[in-house]
Amino acid sequence: MKKQVADVQIKEDYQNLMAALSENVLTVNMLLSVFFLLGIYANSCGWRTPLVFLTTPKPTAALSGSCLNVPCSFTAARGDIDFDSSKETRGAWIKDRNDIYNINKGVQTNLVNITGNLSQKNCTSLFSDIKTRQAGEYFLRIENGDYKGTACSDLLQITVEDSPWSPSINISGGDLKEHQSVTITCSALTPCPHSPPELTWNLQQDSHRQTEKNTDGTFTTKIQENITLSDTHDGYNIRCSARYPVNGGNKTAETAVTLSVSYAPRKTSASIRPSGLVSAGSWVKLNCSSRAKPPASFTWFRNSKHGAINVSVGQVYSFNVTEGGEFYCVATNDLGQQRSSVIHLRFEGLLTGHLSWLLIAVAIGICLLICLVVYVRCFKSKQPTPQQTQTPTGEEATVQTPSEAEEELHYGEVAFFKRKPKASSISVENSKEEETIYTHVKVSKSTKCSTQSADSPEDLYAQVKKK
Numbered sequence: 140m141k142k143q144v145a146d147v148q149i150k151e152d153y154q155n156l157m158a159a160l161s162e163n164v165l166t167v168n169m170l171l172s173v174f175f176l177l178g179i180y181a182n183s184c185g186w187r188t189p190l191v192f193l194t195t196p197k198p199t200a201a202l203s204g205s206c207l208n209v210p211c212s213f214t215a216a217r218g219d220i221d222f223d224s225s226k227e228t229r230g231a232w233i234k235d236r237n238d239i240y241n242i243n244k245g246v247q248t249n250l251v252n253i254t255g256n257l258s259q260k261n262c263t264s265l266f267s268d269i270k271t272r273q274a275g276e277y278f279l280r281i282e283n284g285d286y287k288g289t290a291c292s293d294l295l296q297i298t299v300e301d302s303p304w305s306p307s308i309n310i311s312g313g314d315l316k317e318h319q320s321v322t323i324t325c326s327a328l329t330p331c332p333h334s335p336p337e338l339t340w341n342l343q344q345d346s347h348r349q350t351e352k353n354t355d356g357t358f359t360t361k362i363q364e365n366i367t368l369s370d371t372h373d374g375y376n377i378r379c380s381a382r383y384p385v386n387g388g389n390k391t392a393e394t395a396v397t398l399s400v401s402y403a404p405r406k407t408s409a410s411i412r413p414s415g416l417v418s419a420g421s422w423v424k425l426n427c428s429s430r431a432k433p434p435a436s437f438t439w440f441r442n443s444k445h446g447a448i449n450v451s452v453g454q455v456y457s458f459n460v461t462e463g464g465e466f467y468c469v470a471t472n473d474l475g476q477q478r479s480s481v482i483h484l485r486f487e488g489l490l491t492g493h494l495s496w497l498l499i500a501v502a503i504g505i506c507l508l509i510c511l512v513v514y515v516r517c518f519k520s521k522q523p524t525p526q527q528t529q530t531p532t533g534e535e536a537t538v539q540t541p542s543e544a545e546e547e548l549h550y551g552e553v554a555f556f557k558r559k560p561k562a563s564s565i566s567v568e569n570s571k572e573e574e575t576i577y578t579h580v581k582v583s584k585s586t587k588c589s590t591q592s593a594d595s596p597e598d599l600y601a602q603v604k605k606k
Contacts, residue, residue, distance in 0.1 A: 191293075208266075210263050310398070323366065335348075408429075425482065
């Protein structure tokens with residue numbers, strides 16, 4: 140009986156021991172599994188010194204809907220096991236330390252393709268059809284035979300943009316000046332060299348597009364134009380647009396740059412206020428204007444028999460008039476100078492004014508003198524000329540002009556003298572003494588002034604009758 144009890148007790152102890160051993164084995168297996176999984180990240184996240192060092196652009200920008208080419212290289216540090224380039228090398232990208240692209244399928248996955256030669260430590264990769272969710276941190280895992288490592292200390296940072304980047308405009312030559320030849324370049328980031336952006340601008344439309352590889356392995360698309368600058372380019376806006384092809388269409392961005400070109404003075408001109416004839420003692424203002432960059436300074440000159448004389452400095456020249464002359468201004472800046480046309484200052488001095496009035500007075504006097512002479516001649520020609528008429532004493536003398544349209548009444552004194560009777564005359568008795576009688580003389584108003592002598596018998600013709 141005691142023997143049976145002892146066997147049962149031994150059996151129970153054995154079962155308890157086996158249960159304890161099984162539990163310990165499970166614990167050991169779990170611990171081994173944890174350590175094995177941690178080994179996947181290979182010495183990279185604080186367990187050991189990293190064996191792989193990554194070189195990529197930081198950060199790397201991508202456009203959603205397009206692809207992304209990532210230039211990449213790595214360095215394998217020496218350790219217990221060295222990297223052997225003669226062996227097959229496989230690699231994969233680990234995102235955020237928890238998503239491991241299946242490295243057993245080689246270098247290609249459905250999201251990324253490592254296009255570089257991993258055996259030559261080239262890990263350049265192409266991400267196709269970038270989505271916003273693909274932004275984040277990526278770590279490179281390398282397996283080369285027994286050499287395994289993850290570059291957790293040097294990560295790839297990918298940013299994803301929904302809108303494209305504005306192109307940049309670069310102008311060679313520094314400070315721009317007229318007559319200067321410059322090269323204008325419009326360039327745009329090209330994260331996907333397989334689908335580069337199309338560039339257009341408001342310069343020459345047939346500018347050749349070219350996609351160039353940069354020193355860091357990224358790509359840039361450019362168009363260029365060579366031009367010779369002039370003053371007309373100052374203030375000119377250069378606009379350039381970049382159109383990126385993406386899945387489902389295009390995305391476009393534009394940028395503009397305003398040119399600032401320095402040039403020598405242009406369109407220099409001078410003006411005077413007041414214009415016209417200027418009298419002595421008055422003030423005049425001369426103004427000079429010019430289009431120049433940088434702004435011009437102004438100098439005034441006056442022409443003389445000895446040459447041009449510098450009379451003032453500044454845009455405006457004001458002075459009191461003492462004499463006439465010719466004036467002009469010169470606009471000057473660092474790039475050159477330009478002269479204005481000549482302004483003629485017409486001056487009216489005191490002597491000139493008195494002489495003008497004197498000439499006017501002389502002219503008026505001459506006119507008055509001529510009028511007076513004409514009037515006197517006309518008045519004298521209207522007076523009757525005394526004539527000796529052979530008529531008897533006591534006859535009334537009546538003078539009648541051929542035309543009696545208009546008559547004037549004048550009084551004249553007629554003297555009669557005794558003469559011997561003739562056949563054609565009337566005898567006069569008792570004419571020993573001289574008699575004086577008054578007659579009415581009718582003179583026509585139409586009688587004109589004559590330059591003939593008043594003693595001429597053709598001046599008047601009249602009949603005299605004694606009352």
